[in-house]
Amino acid sequence: MTTLKVKIESLEQTMEALADAMKAATGQSAPRSECSFSFPSWEAMHRVLTPKRLEIMKVMTGQGPLTKREVARRVGRDFKAVHADLETLLSSGVIDRSDEGVVFPYDRIHIEFEIESAA
Template identity: 75%
Template sequence: MTTLKVKIESLEQTMATAADAMKAAASQTVPVTEFSLSFPSWDALHKVLTPKRLEIVKTMTGQGALTKREVARRVGRDFKAVHADIDTLVKAGVIDTVQDGVMFPYERIHFEFEIESAA
């Protein structure tokens, strides 16, 4: 099962995680089944993964390639708004553009982050 792990972490943490993943991939013949997407803050995460965009992702999960128009139909929203949301998700690396439209290439999303006190 392929998983997209969404994290809140600093650039330094992201780079260290990427370096560890490259080392592990180089030493193993087992295919990678977990991919990560990092955001520098809670606010940055929520700018990309709004509730309506998460609904798009959920609707696309396990469906293969879909046209933007079909995604809009499935979520019951205006095409123009869904088109803009899909463009944001593509730019953020959450979904992929493919020949037949767009696709969420994972079977699930796992959110991993901690919230600390502001003081």
């Protein structure tokens, strides 16, 4: 089962994870089995992952490639609005294009974040 971990992390944390991935790719360390998508802030995450876009991701989870019309049918929304949401998810790198349409290549979504007190 492939899980996408969505998280909020600093640029430094993202760069450390990238460095680890590069080391693993060159055989210098063990590969990480985690697939993750990071946002720099809560606000940035919510600009991309709105409730309606999360609903789209949910219906696409584990389904393989789907046409945009099929995604709209599954969420019960207007094609034009779903098309715009899919384009945002595509341009953000959350979902991918395929020959058959669009695909969210994960079986699960895990959203991880922390909320700290204001200073």
